[in-house]
Each structure stands twice: as structure tokens, then as C-alpha cells.
Amino acid sequence: MALLQIAEPGMSTEPHKHRLAVGIDLGTTNSLVASVRNGIAVCLPDESGRSMLPSVVRYHADGSVEVGQGALKAQATDPRNAIVSVKRFMGRGLKDVAHVETMPYDFEDGPGMLRLRTVQGVKSPVEVSAEILRELRMRAEASLGGALVGAVITVPAYFDDAQRQATKDAARLAGLDVLRLLNEPTAAAVAYGLDNAAEGVYAVYDLGGGTFDLSILKLSRGVFEVLSTNGDAALGGDDFDHRLFCAILERAAIAPPSLEDARRLQMKAREAKELLTSCEEAPVHLRLGSGELVDLVLTRDEFADMTRHLVQKTLTPVRKALRDAGLTPDEIKGVVMVGGATRMPHIQRAVAAFFGQEPLTNLDPDKVVALGAAMQANMLAGNRAEQDDWLLLDVIPLSLGLETMGGLVEKVVPRNSTLPIARAQEFTTFKDGQTAMAVHVVQGERELVADCRSLARFELRGIPPMVAGAARIRVSFQVDADGLLSVSAREMSSGVEASVLVKPSYGLSDDEIAEMLKSGVEHAGDDMMLRALREQQVEAERVIEATEQALAKDGHLLDAGERAAIDAAIEHLRTLRTGSDHRAIKTGIDAFARATDEFAARRMDNSIRSALAGHKVDELEL
Amino acid sequence: MSIDLKQDHFSLFGLPRRYALDETALEAAWHGLQSQVHPDRHAHLPDVDKRRAMQWATRVNEGFQTLKKPLARARYLLELAGVDVGAETNTAMSPEFLMEQMEWREAVEEARDAGEVEALEHLHMRLLRHARDVRGELARQLDTDHDYSQAADTVRRLMFIEKLQHEIDEALLALEG
Known part of the structure; x- marks a missing residue:
């Protein structure tokens, strides 16, 4: 053929x-x-x-x-x-x-x-x-x-x-x-x-190894709009294994196991769970390092009984997500099952009973x-090509807020807001002559700061001394499409931009990352310089190609002089790209971005105008 | 003509500036605009384009949220008309309305303290119907009579109602664990 x-x-x-x-x-x-x-x-x-x-x-x-x-x-x-x-x-x-x-x-x-x-x-x-x-x-x-x-x-x-x-x-x-x-x-x-050309409102029930999510989405003509999401970031198949592991320990009546024996028993528990998906019984047979013998049989019904509370625990987020979406279970067209743990028959039964329909397990x-x-x-x-693209509109799963007096949370971005989103909130000083202010950003649904996750602490300094309540400090949140937050703050009334000190209360600082990157690369035996060079060359290629495509499509937005300047910038970057200094290429890419900034702005305006007119850009060009 | 980030929400979505809303048209315009500006559409482009895309997508979402929610839409219309709703400062409400509010609130507290889920759900439904009637008044004041000071009053009433609805929902949530 x-x-x-x-x-x-x-x-x-x-x-x-x-x-x-x-x-x-x-x-x-x-x-x-x-x-x-x-x-x-x-x-x-x-x-x-x-x-x-x-x-x-x-x-x-x-x-x-x-x-x-x-x-x-x-x-x-x-x-x-x-x-x-x-x-x-x-x-x-x-x-x-x-x-x-x-x-x-x-x-x-x-x-x-x-x-x-x-x-x-x-x-x-x-x-x-x-x-x-x-x-x-x-x-x-x-x-x-x-x-x-x-x-x-x-x-x-x-x-x-x-x-x-x-x-x-x-x-x-x-x-x-x-x-x-x-x-x-x-x-x-x-x-x-995309595989099933599905349209309508669907629920996705996703029970992974360690996390549970329930999302409700509206699918219509190439748009995937998440209406609401809820879940439990510490509930998954692992918990079912753990329950079985505890049951084995209780049943076998053995001395507290060594680290190695505990790990082997946990592996046995996982095997038993997987076996119980297709069989009515699972034998557990293991000679421990201590010489003790574990020899017992677990049945599917016993397993369902001992993990019933875990299955029920998944239904609470399901109810919350439905309520946030303003829907009842019978308004859901289909329930997509995701994650290996959803193979467990008693989970499928519980989901089917809740939604009044068999879940979709053909994937x-x-x-x-x-x-x-x-x-x-x-x-x-x-x-x-653009006209074949789909659009994902996702949401932020948990509300963002600020600590206020008395350890209470003031919500600034509510959960299930479509991303990206920005919100600003104004605060004021409570003492005469106050020149600094602490801002504490938290995430979660609870009213007390102590019950939410602390995300960042800021100190806003250099506020001009004023009487209490006269300063206006504007704290802005921006959450991007990845659900990642950035926060900035400034004092408004005096026009003085106060300095912001961002101190993430979690994770790694940029220095730590840089250090790890260095040791990670050394450990992988890679040549860091070579890798950096390759990355910059790929990036240069990428921006050149993107700009050439843009010129082909929207070149008419430029006059001859502007066009010549961009063409020259492309040629210049192309020359730089063939060099071996990754820093020079990086500088070239930055300069290139500045040279094409105005063009990019015009193209965005143009595309918005055409969206308003109800046409796609490509239709207008025909 | 240049389109800028400060343009009002109604013109951004190509909708008439009024309270009555064609929800289908709003949603279609939202999808249409996001199809152009969403960061995913610009993911393979240089950083400068990505940043602009995020600003625009943020702006479009903000406009959508404001226009979609009846109360937010009404407040926005009043803001455009230069009428201050004065949510925090102007709390002078009619005695009838305040009485009514107190009765509602007492009923909610009673049901909550007694742990009566059904009673709370009943209150929730009654309040929903009530809110719909009040929104009807608001539509007339804004779109037909153009009586903005009356409308501002109605907006404040609706804000009370929404707050109460929120309290009922919280109470239900607490009872369900």
C-alpha cells in the first residue's frame, strides 16, 4: 500500500x-x-x-x-x-x-x-x-x-x-x-x-492515586467552559490501599512491622485492591522479615464495607460542585470517569446511583x-490552524483572600471565577503616621485565616505618614490561565509608589531553583551552556516564525517604513541566532520583542474588532 | 478608531446599554472575544504578546461577569449614568423594607438553629421568587422610566436580599457538614 x-x-x-x-x-x-x-x-x-x-x-x-x-x-x-x-x-x-x-x-x-x-x-x-x-x-x-x-x-x-x-x-x-x-x-x-464530538453539560469524576477532583463542564461548539470544580487534594486510591493495609495488620495480628515489612504489606494491599476489581476474593500471603506469616483472604464485599466512608467522601465535593454550577444531578448529560481508582466496582455503583445513569467508562x-x-x-x-482550535475556559478552584483584623479572611477572588482574572482591593492605615503595612494572602473557603492556606506575606513600606485612614493602599491580584497568582500593592492617594516585598510562604526561591538547576544539569551529565544555547536558538526561531506568520496575515497593518524596520529586525535576529553566545541571542530576542511590540498591539486590536463584528479574521480576508 | 482596555463593557460585547439582556448574545460575544484574546491563542508567540493576551482576557472576563449578574449589571449601569449607589454610606431604607428584612432574617435564624434543612430550602425558594419580582421592578426603573434614583434604591434592596440568600446557603452548607 x-x-x-x-x-x-x-x-x-x-x-x-x-x-x-x-x-x-x-x-x-x-x-x-x-x-x-x-x-x-x-x-x-x-x-x-x-x-x-x-x-x-x-x-x-x-x-x-x-x-x-x-x-x-x-x-x-x-x-x-x-x-x-x-x-x-x-x-x-x-x-x-x-x-x-x-x-x-x-x-x-x-x-x-x-x-x-x-x-x-x-x-x-x-x-x-x-x-x-x-x-x-x-x-x-x-x-x-x-x-x-x-x-x-x-x-x-x-x-x-x-x-x-x-x-x-x-x-x-x-x-x-x-x-x-x-x-x-x-x-x-x-x-x-473531541473524540466524541460531545455537546452539553458533563461531569468529570477523577479519582487518582492521591487526589480527587470533580469538574462540571459545558461543551458547546469548540468551547470547553468549566462551570465549577471541587475536590479533595488529599483523597485517592492510596487511601483505599491504606485502609486495606490497616485491615491486613489488624487481621494478621502481628507485631508492628519493620519499615521493609510495612512497605511489602502496602504493596500486597495494592495488589489485593487491583485483584478485587475483577475477582470476588483476593488472597494475601506473605512471609515477613520477622519470620511471621501473613495468610488471609479479603473479599470484595469486605473491601467495599471498609472503604464505604471514602466513597461517600467523594460525593460531598460532587454535591458542592453541582450547587456552585446551579445544577441538579439529572441535568448532567454524562459522567466521564478518570483515574485508575475509578475501576473499583463500588465506586462506579456509587456514581451511577448519585447521577441516576451509568458513568462513561469507554475511555x-x-x-x-x-x-x-x-x-x-x-x-x-x-x-x-486557528479555525480548528478549541477554547478552554477554566476556573480557579479555591477562593483567594486577604487577612483582615481579628484573623478573618476577606475574600477577594471567589472560587470558580473564570481565568484569567484580576481583582483589586483597597485598604487603609489604622494608626496616625503609619508607614508600613503587612499584607497576608490566603487561599481557601474557611472564614478564619488559620483554616486557610497561607500563600504569601507582603510588607508594604514607604507609605507617606498620614492620619489614620487617609492612606489608600490598593492590593491587586492577578491569576493567570494556569491558576497561578501574582500580587502587587501600591499606595494611591499620595501617588507615591511604595515598595513591595514579596515573601512566598511556600515553595522555593529563585536562588534555590537556580542552584538546583545547576546541580541537576551537572548530575545529568549535560552541558549547561550547550543546553542554554539550544534553548535560545529554538526561542529565536520561534519568535521569527511567529512574526513571519503575523506579517503574512496582518502585514497590511504596517506602513512601508514600519514593515522595513521589522524585516530588518528579523534579519538581524537570524544572524545572531547562528552565533554561539546564548546571552547575545537572548538580548537579541528581547530587542526584537520591543521592535515588534506596536505591531503586536495593532494585531490584537484588529482581532478584537473583527470578533466584535462577528467575523473571524480569516473570513475577513477571503 | 482604537479599541482600548477602558472601553465600557456594553460596547466591548457589542450589546445595547440597558438592563434587559440577551444572555445568548452575551455568551456568544464572550466566547467570540475569548477566542481572539485568550492566552492559549497566543501561547506560541513571544512574551509581549502573551502578556497583552492575559490583560485582554482578564478584561473580557471582568466585563462578562459584570454584565451576566443582574445586580452587578444594574450597579454598573448606574455607575455609567453617574449615580452613586452608595452601598456603604447610604443605608436609608424604607421602614417597610427593614421590617420585612428583619422577618426574613428571624425566619432564617430560627430554621438554622433548629437545624431544619427543609425550612431553609423553602426560604431559599421563596427568596428566589421575591428577588425575581424585585428585579422586574429594577428593569422597569432602568429601561423604561429611566428613574435612576429609584433604581439605586432598588439595587440596595437587592443587595440585602442577596446577602440574605448567601446566609441561607451558608446555613445549609453548615447543616450538611
């Missing part, structure tokens, strides 16, 4: 123009990387053909790092250095994590985020996650045959700002350019919606998130 090169409508017909972009599902238990090839999203397998990479990282005494199957196998023999389910620790302090007492790790509480002591020293969850992402990046680059322009990384919809920031930091550390952080249920909805619940992320990455990389 002859192979014809057929391009999907809207896809670039020039293969060399295809930009390599991937979607990554960074899961609690397993992680996947997917990409769009020949117009179809596929998960990229490793050399042995497996697409799922166990999210396990093992630090060896000799300085090497192992990710995936090998590390997973070592968790019983080397539990302290083989880190599993690290996602549960992202952006979290020690007090936020459940069941720490049964975990085999050597924890250290850090500022905002816990750390793990390993044979290779103290590691932050961000560094551990970066190892997983780096492994997937290398797999993708080997499989696709080139450097990636970027990646879409999925996060639980209910992740707060600290957890999102930690994920983005991990990607940066792994050498990935993040095109977008995408909410897992939204990614699943994209994959489901692989392990892969759908990665596939949706890959489709989004392909679009964001600019591999599709």
Missing part, C-alpha cells in the same frame, strides 16, 4: 514546521507522556513498550538516580531512598500530610514545604518530581527525535497555588518549557469531548488525561 502524506485539515502540511510538544500526566502513582502524531494523540511508551511510568524515584548511594519500574521494585528493600507518591508532598508542610507516621521516609520540615532526607542528601518534593519529568522528557525526545518546544503538565483541579507553583518549578528543573498547567479533569474532558481512565494534555500541547505549540 502506498503511503500518502495526508494532513488533517488545519494541520501544517509542512512536516518540518511541526513543533514537538507533549502532554504530561504527572500522577501520584503513575506518570505518562503523550504527543500528537499524524493528528492523533498517543501515549509514548518506553523501550519495553510500557507507557505508564511508576512515579517512584530512587536515590542510590553512588549518586545515580533511578526512576520507574526499577525504583518501584526497590521500595521494599530501600524504602527510605525509593520515594513513592511524592505528589502528595508537593507544596505541603509536614502537618498537611496524612499518615506520615506509617511512611518510611526520613522527613524534615522545611519553610512551607517538607523535605526528605535521602542517601543523596536532603531533597525537596519538587526535585523528586523533576526526576520523573526529566525521565519523561528524555523518553519523549528520544521517541519524537528532537528537542521539545514545550509541555502541558496536568495538575489536579483542586490543587492550590502552592501545589501548582511547585509543579511548575519541578518542570523548570527538568528542563521543560511549560506551555500550560492544565487541570486533569479539563484535560480528560478535552480528550473525551482508558489511566491515559485520558495525558491524551487530552497532548492535544492541548499540540494546539498551544501552534501546530493547528
Whole structure:
């Protein structure tokens, strides 16, 4: 059969123009990387053909790092250095994590985020996650045959700002350019919606290894609008394993197990859970290091009984999300099931009973998130024609607020607001001559600051001395499409711009990241300079190409002189690009951006005008 | 003609400046505008374009939220007409309205303290109907009579009602755990 090169409508017909972009599902238990090839999203397998990479990282005494199957196998023999389910620790302090007492790790509480002591020293969850992402990046680059322009990384919809920031930091550390952080249920909805040409209101029930999300989306003519989202960032399949593990301990009546034995029993518990999905009974048979024998049988009904409260716990966020969307269960057209844990029969029954319909299980619940992320990455990389694009309108999962007098929270951005969003709030001084003010930003739904997550503390200094109540301090929040917050503050009445001191109460400082990047690169045996050069060259290519496309489409917005200036700037950057100094290219790219700024502004105005007129730009040009 | 970020929401969405709203048209305009300005549409472009896209998308969402919610839309119309609703300062309400408010509030507190979910849900529904009637008045005052000072009064009444509705919802939430 002859192979014809057929391009999907809207896809670039020039293969060399295809930009390599991937979607990554960074899961609690397993992680996947997917990409769009020949117009179809596929998960990229490793050399042995497996697409799922166990999210396990093992630090060896000799300085090497192992990710995936090998590390997973070592968790019983080397539990302290083989880190599993690290996602549960992202952006979290020690007090936020459940069941720490049964975990085999050597924890250290850090500022905002816990750390793990390993044979290779103290590691932050961000560094551990970066190892997983780096492994997937290398797999993708080997499989696709080139450097990636970027990646879409999925996060639980209910992740707060600290957890999102930690994920983005991990990607940066792994050498990935993040095109977008995408909410897992939204990614699943994209994959489901595009594959089935779905229209209407859908719920996505996403029970992963460590997180639960419920999102309600309205799908209409290429627009995926998230109406509401709710969840529990510390509830997942792991909790079902843990329940089984506790049941085994109780039933077997053994002495408190060693770290190694505990880890082996946990693995047995997970196996039993998976077996109970298809079988009525699961035997647990294990000779412990202590010489004791565990030999018992668990039944499906027992399992359903002992985890009933966990299943019920997922239905509370479901009810809240429906109420926020102003909908009743019977107004939902379909329920998409996502995450390996939704294979459990008693979960499917509970969901079916709640919504009064059988959930949609025709998608692989392990892969759908990665596939949706890959489709989004392909679009964001600019591999599709504009008229075939879809639009995602996502929301912020948890309200943002400021601490006010008495430790109370004043909500500034309500949950389920469509992103991006900006809000400003004015405050005043309460003492005569007050020249500084502390601002505390929190996230959560509770009324007391102590019950919400602290995101950042600012100190606003240099307020001109005035009588109490005369100063007007305007604090502005901006949440971008990734759900990430930036805050700024200024004193309005005097026109004096006061200095803002941003001190994130979580995560890593830029210096820490830079330091880790350096050691990470050294450890990977990469040449940092070479990598930086390649990145800048790719970036230069990208802006040149984007500008040339813009010129082809909107060149008429420029007069001859302006056009000549931009053409010259392109030629100049092209020359710089062939050099070997990455800093010079970077400076060139910045200068190029300034040279094309006015053109970009005009194009944006033009596209808004045409949207108003009810036409798409491409229609106007016909 | 240049379009700028300060343009009023109604012209940005190509809708007539009035209270009565074609919701379908608003949503279609919202989707149309976001299709042009959303950061995802500019993800492969240089940073300067991405920043502009975020500003615009933020602006479009703000306009959509303001126009979509009846109370926010009414307040915005009054603001455009130069009428100060004076939510914080002007609390002079008619005695009848204040009496009515007190009765509502007492009923909510009673139901909440007694843990009566059904009674709260009933109050929720009654208040919804009441709010609809008040919005009807508001539509007439703004679009037909152009009586902005009366409308400002009605807006303040609606704000009370929304606050009460919020309290009922919170009470229901607390009872459900």
C-alpha cells in the first residue's frame, strides 16, 4: 500500500514546521507522556513498550538516580531512598500530610514545604518530581527525535497555588518549557469531548492515586467552559490501599512491622485492591522479615464495607460542585470517569446511583488525561490552524483572600471565577503616621485565616505618614490561565509608589531553583551552556516564525517604513541566532520583542474588532 | 478608531446599554472575544504578546461577569449614568423594607438553629421568587422610566436580599457538614 502524506485539515502540511510538544500526566502513582502524531494523540511508551511510568524515584548511594519500574521494585528493600507518591508532598508542610507516621521516609520540615532526607542528601518534593519529568522528557525526545518546544503538565483541579507553583518549578528543573498547567479533569474532558464530538453539560469524576477532583463542564461548539470544580487534594486510591493495609495488620495480628515489612504489606494491599476489581476474593500471603506469616483472604464485599466512608467522601465535593454550577444531578448529560481508582466496582455503583445513569467508562481512565494534555500541547505549540482550535475556559478552584483584623479572611477572588482574572482591593492605615503595612494572602473557603492556606506575606513600606485612614493602599491580584497568582500593592492617594516585598510562604526561591538547576544539569551529565544555547536558538526561531506568520496575515497593518524596520529586525535576529553566545541571542530576542511590540498591539486590536463584528479574521480576508 | 482596555463593557460585547439582556448574545460575544484574546491563542508567540493576551482576557472576563449578574449589571449601569449607589454610606431604607428584612432574617435564624434543612430550602425558594419580582421592578426603573434614583434604591434592596440568600446557603452548607 502506498503511503500518502495526508494532513488533517488545519494541520501544517509542512512536516518540518511541526513543533514537538507533549502532554504530561504527572500522577501520584503513575506518570505518562503523550504527543500528537499524524493528528492523533498517543501515549509514548518506553523501550519495553510500557507507557505508564511508576512515579517512584530512587536515590542510590553512588549518586545515580533511578526512576520507574526499577525504583518501584526497590521500595521494599530501600524504602527510605525509593520515594513513592511524592505528589502528595508537593507544596505541603509536614502537618498537611496524612499518615506520615506509617511512611518510611526520613522527613524534615522545611519553610512551607517538607523535605526528605535521602542517601543523596536532603531533597525537596519538587526535585523528586523533576526526576520523573526529566525521565519523561528524555523518553519523549528520544521517541519524537528532537528537542521539545514545550509541555502541558496536568495538575489536579483542586490543587492550590502552592501545589501548582511547585509543579511548575519541578518542570523548570527538568528542563521543560511549560506551555500550560492544565487541570486533569479539563484535560480528560478535552480528550473525551473531541473524540466524541460531545455537546452539553458533563461531569468529570477523577479519582487518582492521591487526589480527587470533580469538574462540571459545558461543551458547546469548540468551547470547553468549566462551570465549577471541587475536590479533595488529599483523597485517592492510596487511601483505599491504606485502609486495606490497616485491615491486613489488624487481621494478621502481628507485631508492628519493620519499615521493609510495612512497605511489602502496602504493596500486597495494592495488589489485593487491583485483584478485587475483577475477582470476588483476593488472597494475601506473605512471609515477613520477622519470620511471621501473613495468610488471609479479603473479599470484595469486605473491601467495599471498609472503604464505604471514602466513597461517600467523594460525593460531598460532587454535591458542592453541582450547587456552585446551579445544577441538579439529572441535568448532567454524562459522567466521564478518570483515574485508575475509578475501576473499583463500588465506586462506579456509587456514581451511577448519585447521577441516576451509568458513568462513561469507554475511555482508558489511566491515559485520558495525558491524551487530552497532548492535544492541548499540540494546539498551544501552534501546530493547528486557528479555525480548528478549541477554547478552554477554566476556573480557579479555591477562593483567594486577604487577612483582615481579628484573623478573618476577606475574600477577594471567589472560587470558580473564570481565568484569567484580576481583582483589586483597597485598604487603609489604622494608626496616625503609619508607614508600613503587612499584607497576608490566603487561599481557601474557611472564614478564619488559620483554616486557610497561607500563600504569601507582603510588607508594604514607604507609605507617606498620614492620619489614620487617609492612606489608600490598593492590593491587586492577578491569576493567570494556569491558576497561578501574582500580587502587587501600591499606595494611591499620595501617588507615591511604595515598595513591595514579596515573601512566598511556600515553595522555593529563585536562588534555590537556580542552584538546583545547576546541580541537576551537572548530575545529568549535560552541558549547561550547550543546553542554554539550544534553548535560545529554538526561542529565536520561534519568535521569527511567529512574526513571519503575523506579517503574512496582518502585514497590511504596517506602513512601508514600519514593515522595513521589522524585516530588518528579523534579519538581524537570524544572524545572531547562528552565533554561539546564548546571552547575545537572548538580548537579541528581547530587542526584537520591543521592535515588534506596536505591531503586536495593532494585531490584537484588529482581532478584537473583527470578533466584535462577528467575523473571524480569516473570513475577513477571503 | 482604537479599541482600548477602558472601553465600557456594553460596547466591548457589542450589546445595547440597558438592563434587559440577551444572555445568548452575551455568551456568544464572550466566547467570540475569548477566542481572539485568550492566552492559549497566543501561547506560541513571544512574551509581549502573551502578556497583552492575559490583560485582554482578564478584561473580557471582568466585563462578562459584570454584565451576566443582574445586580452587578444594574450597579454598573448606574455607575455609567453617574449615580452613586452608595452601598456603604447610604443605608436609608424604607421602614417597610427593614421590617420585612428583619422577618426574613428571624425566619432564617430560627430554621438554622433548629437545624431544619427543609425550612431553609423553602426560604431559599421563596427568596428566589421575591428577588425575581424585585428585579422586574429594577428593569422597569432602568429601561423604561429611566428613574435612576429609584433604581439605586432598588439595587440596595437587592443587595440585602442577596446577602440574605448567601446566609441561607451558608446555613445549609453548615447543616450538611
